[in-house]
Amino acid sequence: MEYRELGQTGLQVSRLCFGALTMGPLQRGLSPLEGSKVLRRALDLGVNFVDTAELYQTYEHIRLALQGFEGRQTVVVATKSYAFTREGMYESIERALQGLGLESIPIFMLHEQESSHTLRGHWPALEVLWEAKKSGIIQACGISTHHVQGVLAASAIPEIDVISPLINSTGIGIQGGSREQMLQAIAHASALGKGILAMKPLGGGHLLATWSAALDYLLAKADIHSIAVGMKTIEEVEHNIAYFQGRRDVPKPPVTTRLLHVDEWCIGCGACVEACPNGALQVLEGRARVVSREQCVFCGYCGASCPEFAIKVI
Ligand code: SF4
Ligand code: SF4
Structure with missing residues (x-):
């Protein structure tokens, strides 16, 4: 498994990040125990980066996967919340610490930021994240966004360490600009030292038919440090890991129709x-x-x- 420095966070992350949304109740609905087995397989095979959110309701799945895992200290969990007040963010951090069973959260992000305007509206919550970073409760803070303006606005804030933008080979789901404009915004953020975690590399499943081309498209981008791929079966984990390890004879994971x-x-x-x-x-x-x-x-x-x-x- 290839690992990269995540911008200037000091965190080393696998190029393949385990996207935890897919296994949780908003999508496949695996039980915490079932989901933990899927994630544990990924951890055993060298993935050390897990992307979740308060919304995804997968803290328990992750907590169980980490239980007794030898490399637990090297696992980087990124989570996010919609909190916009100080109180709301205190509660979100506490829920994450309890839910994940961690003493500190490697990455905590504001979920779904659109622009400098929405970031201003979340400023009290951001200040809590910065204070939590100073006291060691989180290690890095960031935002996730589907919007080109969201990436640009977060780039302009020195205290934001990580940006998780939506980017994929066809640009499906990108808001406020084209795929090229999103790539330019990502390059700008990366040049400023932000860690970049790409999300929706397969367009939420629309690009599964062109799975390898869609992954190659992002793997070729040096500004993208890690790519979050949603996984819900051990088979998918093994296929994706083999592909990220450079094997090009891997068949694509079975396409499951989503509605x-x-x-x-x-x-x-x-x-x-x-x-x-x-x-x-x-x-x-x-x-x-x-x-x-x-x-x-x-x-x-x-x-x-x-x-x-x-x-x-x-
Ligand atoms: S419009 Fe229907 S599906 Fe949408 S939130 Fe309301 S009740 Fe739910
Ligand atoms: S993109 Fe699809 S799944 Fe996501 S909120 Fe919109 S309709 Fe729902």
Whole structure:
């Protein structure tokens, strides 16, 4: 497994990062024990970087995978939260420490930032992250974003160490600019010393048919230090690791069709429409509908926002 310095964080991370969203309740719904076995296989094979979020509800899966793992001290867990107040961020950090069973969190990020405007709105939470870093409770702080402006805005803040941007070979899901503009923003951030963790390399599953080309596209980018690939089976783990180790005879993981399902008890409240970062949903005739199938990257954010549990990735 190839490892890279994650910008100027002092953290060494595997080029393949285990994306924990896919195994959790917003997507495949593996139990913590089942999910821990999938992640543990990745750790045993040399992956030392795990990307999660409060929203993903996979802290328990990760805690169990780390339990008794010999290389536990070298595992870099990145998590994120939507907190925007000081109090909210204190609670998020505490939940992560308890949930993950860690004494300190390697990377803590603000989830889904769009621009300098949203960063200003989250400033109290950011200040808590910086204080937590000073006292050793977290080691690095950052943001995740689907937006070109989000990358540029975070680049301008010296205290932000890590940026997790959405980038892939077709540009699916990128907001506020083209794939090239996102790459330029990433290069700018990387030149300033930010660690770059690419997300959605397979466009939430849309690019599975061109799996190897989509991975090669990002692997060739020196500015991208690690690539988060969502994994939910041991087979997928082994295929991805072999590919990242340079084996080009690996067959692509079996393509599993994913759908966004809206149950009939949807009340048409529109919360999911607001939550979708990609404009893929609308309420039509009193019910949520996918209006732009190509823009849906199966992130599951709509499902997490639904008060009726009526929309989910299946
Ligand atoms: S949030 Fe849930 S109930 Fe509201 S429109 Fe979306 S799917 Fe329907
Ligand atoms: S429709 Fe839901 S799963 Fe698809 S991009 Fe929007 S929030 Fe994510």
